Structure formats: structure tokens, C-alpha cells
Amino acid sequence: MTTTQAPDPALAISEAIEGIFATVAEVRRVTLARHAAATAAGRRFADEDVRALAPAYVDLLRAPGEVAVGLGIILEPGTLADHPLRLEWWQWSPQRDAPVPLEVDLHPDSVGFYDYAAAEWFAVPRRTRSRHVAGPYVDVHGTDGYMLTFTLPMEVDGRFLGVAGADVLVTRFESVVLGRLGSHAVLANEEGRVVVSTSSRWITGCLLPDDELPPAVPLPRLPWALVEAPA
Amino acid sequence: MRLLSGDARDALLTPLGDAGRSEEVARRLGSAIALGLIEDGEQLPSESQLAATLNVSTVTLRDALADLRQRGLVETRRGRGGGSFVRMSQAALAALSRERLGEIGVSDLRELGDLHAMAAGTAARLAAERASATELARLRDLAARMGDARDATDLHRLEGRYYIEMAAAAQSARLTRLEIEIQGDLAQVMWRLRPDRSAGSVAAERAAVVEAVARHDGDRARALTEAQVAEDTRLLIEDHITMTRSTAS
Numbered sequence: 001m002t003t004t005q006a007p008d009p010a011l012a013i014s015e016a017i018e019g020i021f022a023t024v025a026e027v028r029r030v031t032l033a034r035h036a037a038a039t040a041a042g043r044r045f046a047d048e049d050v051r052a053l054a055p056a057y058v059d060l061l062r063a064p065g066e067v068a069v070g071l072g073i074i075l076e077p078g079t080l081a082d083h084p085l086r087l088e089w090w091q092w093s094p095q096r097d098a099p100v101p102l103e104v105d106l107h108p109d110s111v112g113f114y115d116y117a118a119a120e121w122f123a124v125p126r127r128t129r130s131r132h133v134a135g136p137y138v139d140v141h142g143t144d145g146y147m148l149t150f151t152l153p154m155e156v157d158g159r160f161l162g163v164a165g166a167d168v169l170v171t172r173f174e175s176v177v178l179g180r181l182g183s184h185a186v187l188a189n190e191e192g193r194v195v196v197s198t199s200s201r202w203i204t205g206c207l208l209p210d211d212e213l214p215p216a217v218p219l220p221r222l223p224w225a226l227v228e229a230p231a
Numbered sequence: 232m233r234l235l236s237g238d239a240r241d242a243l244l245t246p247l248g249d250a251g252r253s254e255e256v257a258r259r260l261g262s263a264i265a266l267g268l269i270e271d272g273e274q275l276p277s278e279s280q281l282a283a284t285l286n287v288s289t290v291t292l293r294d295a296l297a298d299l300r301q302r303g304l305v306e307t308r309r310g311r312g313g314g315s316f317v318r319m320s321q322a323a324l325a326a327l328s329r330e331r332l333g334e335i336g337v338s339d340l341r342e343l344g345d346l347h348a349m350a351a352g353t354a355a356r357l358a359a360e361r362a363s364a365t366e367l368a369r370l371r372d373l374a375a376r377m378g379d380a381r382d383a384t385d386l387h388r389l390e391g392r393y394y395i396e397m398a399a400a401a402q403s404a405r406l407t408r409l410e411i412e413i414q415g416d417l418a419q420v421m422w423r424l425r426p427d428r429s430a431g432s433v434a435a436e437r438a439a440v441v442e443a444v445a446r447h448d449g450d451r452a453r454a455l456t457e458a459q460v461a462e463d464t465r466l467l468i469e470d471h472i473t474m475t476r477s478t479a480s
Contacts, residue, residue, distance in 0.1 A: 138403065144408055193361075
């Protein structure tokens with residue numbers, strides 16, 4: 001006998017999220033493997049190690065069906081022997097047919113200094129040592145896109161090395177989960193900002209008024225909650 | 232944080248249409264310097280690479296670089312580690328903007344002002360509904376820093392960033408990209424610090440908008456922004472008319 005199951009929004013969302021975090025976990029895995037190899041060879045993790053990882057990141061980004069538009073690592077200041085600050089981030093660019101590296105200014109004295117250690121997607125996983133999703137936000141400093149940034153902390157023997165992460169366009173995330181949300185389902189982040197919703201009253205980017213809404217169901221291990229919006 | 236990067240940088244360094252005159256190349260590079268997309272001391276890409284990015288011939292690019300060199304905005308070093316490097320010069324940027332402001336028509340300036348009022352006004356109204364506490368803090372900080380601007384370039388950079396961050400706080404990537412484009416155009420004509428427009432008054436005006444946004448008063452945030460853009464546009468047009476008349480006489 002077949003029965004029509006009501007869609008489970010929490011399940012749809014967690015499946016989408018686990019898929020993205022699987023890619024981020026792979027970024028972390030290849031990075032930590034390289035780190036371990038450097039340590040085994042008796043030397044400190046260095047710029048050449050990070051550069052050698054780029055092809056692996058590009059391959060992940062080019063994999064068929066990959067949801068992320070950008071991915072890579074951002075290192076805790078002082079991790080490398082030869083570069084106090086370092087990130088290795090590759091992304092699809094609208095004008096180009098292959099991923100390109102993100103170029104930012106890492107000179108602390110410069111007006112254009114890209115102070116990544118202060119960014120939410122870096123600071124939160126460093127503090128909590130657990131995974132995080134930042135956004136939706138307009139990524140003025142990287143891609144100009146409307147973005148969600150998924151990050152995982154990288155640790156060796158309890159020492160924080162930085163984060164591995166992936167950028168996912170809000171539209172892309174929506175297309176992955178929208179069809180599986182029930183009617184009047186609203187997914188909001190910790191600021192009460194709507195991530196995706198099936199209610200035309202509470203749409204992506206809106207801030208939910210904290211006084212008017214029914215209680216939200218928090219999602220496991222994420223700063224997100226599901227709300228059943230009034231019809 | 233970097234003012235703009237990634238695609239914002241690409242937006243200003245996009246291929247030039249039709250003739251691709253060397254003056255236009257010089258101006259584009261000038262606005263990129265004024266907005267902080269290319270920084271003081273930064274090395275420019277190789278001539279062939281930069282010519283390809285802008286879709287101009289290397290001859291045109293060389294003329295533009297020679298022009299910028301003569302103006303003191305680019306320095307070329309020979310030998311190992313050589314190449315063309317950006318030099319930040321207030322006077323040279325001001326001269327470049329005066330020329331551009333002289334050439335551009337009143338109707339062009341009016342249209343640029345109209346478009347900016349629309350984009351920035353709408354961004355402020357939407358930000359009043361959608362800005363998070365973090366975004367508000369960033370806008371407040373930018374408005375405050377405008378009051379301490381060291382010089383005209385610093386003030387315009389902060390203003391540019393203020394408008395772009397406001398569009399980002401409206402949660403609109405399209406408005407943000409439009410604002411970045413408008414700031415690129417404005418950077419070509421707005422490098423002077425006007426005596427009647429002190430950094431302190433600019434900072435206070437922007438702070439008033441941010442407070443309206445914080446109170447969720449979208450109508451007021453928009454009205455204030457539109458009035459500010461209209462006044463800035465009027466001053467630009469006045470400059471243009473004064474300049475054209477003094478050149479003619």
C-alpha cells in the first residue's frame with residue numbers, strides 16, 4: 001500500500017546541508033592530510049603546501065552536481081611558517097569558464113586589508129569549534145553574490161588551524177530545498193533573517209518580527225530554525 | 232577589509248566598447264585607483280594581460296600608461312622585479328576628474344544623479360526593513376569615519392563604501408552591483424573636496440540616514456538619501472558649469 005507522506009522540511013534541509021558539509025569535509029580532509037605529511041617530514045606547514053592543494057579544491061568545485069560556487073581554506077593567523085595570513089579560495093566567476101582564485105589584500109597596514117579573522121564565517125567556528133552557516137548576506141568583499149557560507153573548523157591535536165568552507169548562492173540552496181518544504185514553512189537564521197520560505201509574506205532576506213511569530217523548531221547543530229508561518 | 236574585490240573589480244576593468252580610446256583607459260584606471268580597487272604601490276598586471284582584460288590594443292594601453300605616468304599616477308621600474316606600479320596622487324586624481332567633469336554634459340550628470348537617487352534611496356528604504364544589528368554597526372562606523380576623513384580621496388572612498396554597504400544591508404545583490412557601477416562612474420568626477428562640503432557635515436548627514444534605518448523608518452531614510460544625492464548632484468553640475476564657463480572665457 002502506498003501512502004503519500006507529508007514532506008518533512010527539516011529532513012529536506014538537513015539533507016541539503018549535509019551534502020554541502022560533505023564537500024567542506026573533503027576540503028578539510030585533503031588539507032589536514034597535507035598538513036600531516038608536512039609534520040611527518042619534520043617541517044612546518046608552509047605556503048607551498050597550500051599552493052599544492054589548489055588543484056584538489058578546483059576538482060571539488062568542478063565535480064558534477066556540486067552546489068558550491070566557491071570553496072577553500074582560511075588559515076588561523078600564524079599557522080604557516082612563511083605567511084602570517086593566508087587563504088586559498090577558488091570560485092566560479094560569471095565571466096570565466098574555469099574557477100579562479102579569490103585575491104584579497106592581506107597587508108594589515110593597508111586600507112584595503114581583508115580582516116578575515118573578524119568575519120562571522122571564521123570567528124564563529126573558531127570560538128565554538130563546530131560547524132557554522134553564515135548568511136544570507138550580500139558578499140561585497142568576495143563575489144558580490146547573495147550567499148550562504150558553510151564552514152568547518154580545522155584542528156590538529158586540539159590546535160585550531162583555520163576553517164574549511166564553501167560558498168553557496170542563496171538561489172541555488174533554495175532550488176535544492178524549496179520543492180520539499182511544506183506550505184508556510186519558513187527557515188530563518190539566528191538573526192531571524194529568512195533563508196528560504198514557501199510563504200510569499202516572509203521571503204528570503206526578510207527579518208522576522210520576534211514578537212509576532214509562533215515558536216520555532218531549532219535545527220540540530222545549526223544556527224537555524226524552522227517556523228510555521230501564519231497563512 | 233578591502234573596499235571592493237572580485238567581481239566589483241572586474242566591473243570597472245571590463246572590456247571597453249567601440250574605439251577604446253586611451254583617455255578612457257586612463258580614466259578607468261584612475262577611478263579604480265580613486266575607489267581603492269587598485270592600491271598605492273600595487274603592481275599592475277603585465278601590459279599584454281591588462282590590454283586583454285580591457286579589450287584594447289597594447290598600443291592603446293601603452294598610450295594610456297604613458298599618460299598616467301606623465302600625470303604621476305603610475306611609475307615604471309626597470310629590471311628584476313620591475314613593472315608598472317600605482318602611485319596615489321591627490322593632485323593627479325583631481326586633475327583627471329576636472330578634465331572628465333569638463334567633458335561630461337549636464338544631462339549626463341543629471342541622469343547619473345537620478346539613477347543614484349533611485350538606487351541609494353531604495354536601498355536605504357529596504358535596509359530599514361532588513362538590516363541586521365551587525366550591518367547597522369558597520370554603517371554607523373562608516374558614517375563616523377567619514378567625519379575623520381584625511382583628504383578628499385579618503386572621504387569619497389568611505390562614501391562609496393557607505394552606499395555599497397547600504398545596498399548590501401538591503402539584502403540585494405543587484406542593487407549592490409548597480410551601486411558599485413555608479414560609484415565607479417562617480418569616482419571619475421568626484422575627487423575634489425569642496426570647501427562648502429566639509430567631512431563633518433557629510434558624516435552627520437549620513438549618520439542621520441543610518442539612525443532612520445535603525446528606527447525602521449524607511450520613508451525617512453529614503454527621503455534623506457534622495458535629498459543628499461540631489462544636493463551632491465547639484466554641486467557637481469555647478470562645478471561643471473563653472474569649469475566650462477571659465478574655460479570658454
